[in-house]
Amino acid sequence: MKHALGIDVGGTTIKCSLVYENGKLGEKVILPVVKGEEASLTLNKLFDLVSPLLDNGDKDFIGIGIGCPGMINSKKGTCDDATNLGWHNVDLKRAFEDRFHVSAFVENDANAALLGEATFGVGKEYRHMVFLTLGTGVGSGLFLNGKIYSGNEGKGAELGHMSIDFHGRQCACGRKGCLECYASATALTADAKLAMAKHKESLLWNICKDLDSCDPASAFEAEKQGDKTAKEVVDNYVRYLGEGCLNLCNIFRPEAILLGGGVAKQGENLSSRVQSYLSERNYGLLGLNVPSTKVLVSSLGSDAGIYGAAALAFIANREWQKAVK
Numbered sequence: 001m002k003h004a005l006g007i008d009v010g011g012t013t014i015k016c017s018l019v020y021e022n023g024k025l026g027e028k029v030i031l032p033v034v035k036g037e038e039a040s041l042t043l044n045k046l047f048d049l050v051s052p053l054l055d056n057g058d059k060d061f062i063g064i065g066i067g068c069p070g071m072i073n074s075k076k077g078t079c080d081d082a083t084n085l086g087w088h089n090v091d092l093k094r095a096f097e098d099r100f101h102v103s104a105f106v107e108n109d110a111n112a113a114l115l116g117e118a119t120f121g122v123g124k125e126y127r128h129m130v131f132l133t134l135g136t137g138v139g140s141g142l143f144l145n146g147k148i149y150s151g152n153e154g155k156g157a158e159l160g161h162m163s164i165d166f167h168g169r170q171c172a173c174g175r176k177g178c179l180e181c182y183a184s185a186t187a188l189t190a191d192a193k194l195a196m197a198k199h200k201e202s203l204l205w206n207i208c209k210d211l212d213s214c215d216p217a218s219a220f221e222a223e224k225q226g227d228k229t230a231k232e233v234v235d236n237y238v239r240y241l242g243e244g245c246l247n248l249c250n251i252f253r254p255e256a257i258l259l260g261g262g263v264a265k266q267g268e269n270l271s272s273r274v275q276s277y278l279s280e281r282n283y284g285l286l287g288l289n290v291p292s293t294k295v296l297v298s299s300l301g302s303d304a305g306i307y308g309a310a311a312l313a314f315i316a317n318r319e320w321q322k323a324v325k
């Protein structure tokens, strides 16, 4: 069965596994990231780690895909800058091709996760999708007309920096009111903490004990237990995320908006609420025949990046393309 190696480079770990065309994963190997380590040293460790997974001369092995954070040039296969890793001008494609003598492909991490969902996960049946990762910030990817949208220099799109209130919160990017300032996991936690400080009677205090242990799941948990303050926090979060999604519906008219990242672990409880928000307000409600947009949560979770990295190799493989058509 055809298979490819998927490598998901993250800020704290690098996860690798073979991915088979039927969607099964092989053994997963993980390399912890050492802050400040030379990229060449990290790559050598990575080569040693994945070598045992690869069998020289295996005709069903079709290539290596790498999903990497930071500024990625997917055409050249380089990581131009990844601040969290301290990587600068790292030619990933060439390094892997020289070492393993198979084709290697590189994509930014959000695009790779989106491609994983579009090829092996919940997005399989869609050709037009917007992907938002609700994590430290709000990352994004676009899958349009059945392909990843690469953007100028392959740098994709920064949908998290779409302003939804230009008098709003100050964003790290320099503008005000960016979606990221309201819909990231960081923003949700900060809002829950503010609400806790104001409402000493809130059940959030039973769940978190103190402000420091508040996390993106806290408000959702307290709400389930009937807490009014937490419900307000979550409703407000859904409203901002929903307004951002409505803008994206109007701009891209996607079949689906896919939510990933920490907050998407809330699953159906999150997607159904954003779905209702959109369904009640989407353009076209006044009798115009506009198709609706489905709100989905990531089905591959933290493995989406590995799947998507491997999918880069599958998609580049013409025989596999013919077989799935």
Ligand SMILES: [Zn+2]
Pocket (backbone or CB within 6 Å): 160, 161, 162, 171, 172, 173, 174, 175, 178, 180
């Ligand atoms: Zn911004």
